[in-house]
Amino acid sequence: MTVVFFFGIVAVFFYGSIVWTGYMSLTRSTLMPNYNFVGFDQYIKLFTNHRWLVSCLNMVIFGVLYIVGTLAFGTLLAVFADRRIRAESLFRTIFLYPLAVSLIVTGLSWRWVLDPVNGLQGLVRGMGWENFTFDWLTDPDRAIYTLVIAGIWHSAGLIMVIILAGLRGVDEDLWKAIRMEGIPLWRAYLQVIFPGMRPVVASCVVLLMSDVIRGYDLVIAMTKGGPGIATEMPAKFAVDYYFARVNLGLASAASIAMLVLSLLLLAPYFYSEFRRRT
């Protein structure tokens, strides 16, 4: 009974909303829903909209750098922590701490740090290096990388903890064998330990990917999509068109496009998982 009730709620509020959004994307709804079907007009409008295309490109750039960077950094930290260092739990807490900070606070802090006048650049110049320049935040071509930096800072700790848990799950006998064979440590990790941790890494990638696709708060706090439209993201596009620009139809089309995009990105993962099971 409870199970049916639970799935009923999920079906109505989750899949029902998706279906409704899909339907809205095929109408010319503005502020209020309008149920007259107009076909794929909104999608044509969407994919000829310059800002949408910039947003999608930004998501790819941000996504690749953020996922690779966070994984690399988090894994490195996990490996160090795995060497039974002193005060491990202290370091683990320190590195996990950014995750407890909301993305809005993360974005604001990094905006202050990277602000060319009041932040790092101003500080270094004030100490005498007059030619020091680090104005990526206000440079339309580089602002997207500042989002990557803040994002990695925020999530690397989480990845460290997950990978560390995976490393701790490695069989002691495997380590004994590695030691007996005299394999250097870096090769042991790269060729023996990590290949056995594929499911853990895959979970990390999926977690990070969901961060990328719903990436909204970090952008709002750090750049508001600027300078110009240089750091716009698809989720911000949808929210702006839902509310500020009262175009329910186009915003719904953007949401559905994001859903399709994320399914496409997740497809290889599901495919490999299913293939292994059967």
Added chain:
Amino acid sequence: MKFRYLLSTMTILGTFAALSPALAQTVDVQHYWTSSSESKAMNTIADSFKERGGKWIDSPSADFDAALAAATSRIAGGQPPSAILMTPSSALRDLASSGQLRDFDDLAAKGGWQKVMAPIVWDKLNVDGHLVALPVGVHAQNWVWYSKPVLEKLKISEPKTFDELFAAADKIKASGGIGIATGGEPWQQVGILYSVFLALGGPEYWNELIVKRSPEALKSPVLTQAFDIFRKVSTYADPASPGRSWNDTTNLVVTDKAGFQFMGDWARGEFLAAGKVAGKDFGCFLTPAEKPGYAILIDVFAFPVNTDDDRIKGQTLLADSIMEPAVQETIAEVKGSVPSRTDVDTSKLDTCAQIGSKALATPGAAVQAAYDALAGDLNGQVTDLAGQFWTDKSMTTQAAVESFSNILQSE
């Protein structure tokens, strides 16, 4: 067991509901006036409403978009607020034409409201021949604000043309200040672009271009000139400009760190809040033009259809409070707008507000600001374009004019 809890809870709640006294004339007001000058203005309305015996429920949101989003969700969910603070944008037209708004034709006829409003204001408040919103005050976009001390120190007089404005800005820049203070958000940037369109083309051209979106207007050389001037303004941006809010930018002029700022007259509230006096500490002029226009943005209240008798009476009472001349005068005084009623005494308002009231009363000068005039999300798309052109110096004027034409012709 569970059902018994539910039942007893419901009984208790029901008793409370029955015991609570019949509320008289309630309004639930969805608004976004939260800054100090804005909340003073809202309190003026609330106080006048309470004096008339009404009960005021305040539902503030952080900003304009959030207030509108909350209001539409509440309407869609069947719990509409009694009044929404908004502007006569396409959202207002959408709400009205889907039958969600109460009309005030009867009250307007009784109070003779049409006669006391400028025709352009009256037209904006009417959708399909019904009065669906009541005005609180009239703001305008195309203002330039300047610091008197900065100009006096360098012996610059108030510029009358764009050339003089740029020459003055260069002088200020050479003396170590910021010539033209510009904020880094696209809506501020597009505001400058619109002001230049209006200044170069005049009000008639503006109506052709923005209101009617006629293909001939899009071929005019004014567009190219305007984008060139817009780019020129962008070259005065200081390193801290990207992402800066409008009021932080105004503050640079308030504290005499910058010479000029292009900004709507809500900036006046910031000068006043800092204790500055118009004509003495700061000056103002409409963007230099041969035929000056006045691009107005009206703050209005819209009243969603309510079924509860108590709430309907509350709406009527609120309508009377808003249209009260004394209330309109106080709002203009604290918020920097111009009263929407033409019969309000403006002699007490400062020199800048006087310029504004005069422009509003000049036949043919007042035009609808693009935010309200452009249909659907066109204004949003132009905003994106302006932000892109401002930051991407490799984008040519030609390309910008072309995108602009495409956007305006896309609906």
